[in-house]
Amino acid sequence: MIYDIRHDAFRSVIDETAQLSTIAGGFTVTEGLVWDRHKGCLFFSDIPASTIWQWSPDGGLTPLRRPSNLTNGNTLDLQGRLLSCEHATSAVTRIEEGGRYVVVLADRYGEAEFNSPNDIVSDSRGRIWFTDPPYGRTSPSVGLIRDLPQTVRGVYRLDPDGSLARVVDDFEMPNGLCFLPGEDVLLVNDTTRMHIRRFDVAADGSLTGGAELTVITGEGDGKPDGMKADTEGRIYCTGPGGVHVLSGDGTLLGVIRMPEHCRNFCFGGPGFRTMFFGCSSAILRLEVKAQGLAPPEG
16 A cells, blocks of 8 residues: 555545556656646756756656756746756756756855755745755765855745845754745745744745644654645645655645655646655656646746
8 A cells, every 4th residue: 555544635635546656767866856847847856876857758768967966956947947956066056948058046145155955946926945954065975075164054045136045044954845825835844853844924035933833753764855735735745654745734644655765756747636756766656636736937
């Protein structure tokens, strides 16, 4: 069984007859999954291979960018361009013209470089939000060992005019982040503390609140990392054993169990009713009833 049903409401999320299938394999650490609705393709990173891959049902698997500077998280901006968090350079970058060249959007806060931008989302105002834990400087399997230039492990907002703000500074290991429908709530998880925090987003991009929404618990490989929401405001977060599905108030509805460590995932496909999971060695696919939130577009 791939479903651990904790609440009957979980049945409105999953298709109990659907099965996991593998669309691509042979990887080491997959991350940064995002679906491009216009190209009908999936982008994802294999961090140790320093490659951003592109997969589509018709075109199969092809490298989009290699080397990728150990890219981790990816998302799309309002123009559909790929935004990435690079572990090797500690930079947030944008790929132009199908990978022909890369623009650095931000690589430091104040006088110091970022620690290691990790996960990234954009909003409908064109603002870019990302987390900055130290993994790309402390883990030789996914980064380059270096000193940590920032004294805090924060969350940042990059505005369309290029201005940069540190919006939260009290995380231990900030990792996955996502908006709920309407973009007036930002969720950020902390891998070490195993919890998700909830922030209210003002029109100017400032955050208030930050209370703990829930703690992710269970058995098996996995911790809070990748996180997404669906159109009904349900929350999906990696955790022990697979992807945990929560109601908007943090109640656990059920777990989509993974055969190996899953660090990230996304919704995609027609109507954003397919889930793609980035496991250690493979990308898996599952049809679901829920409709995931699509990246905003201009």
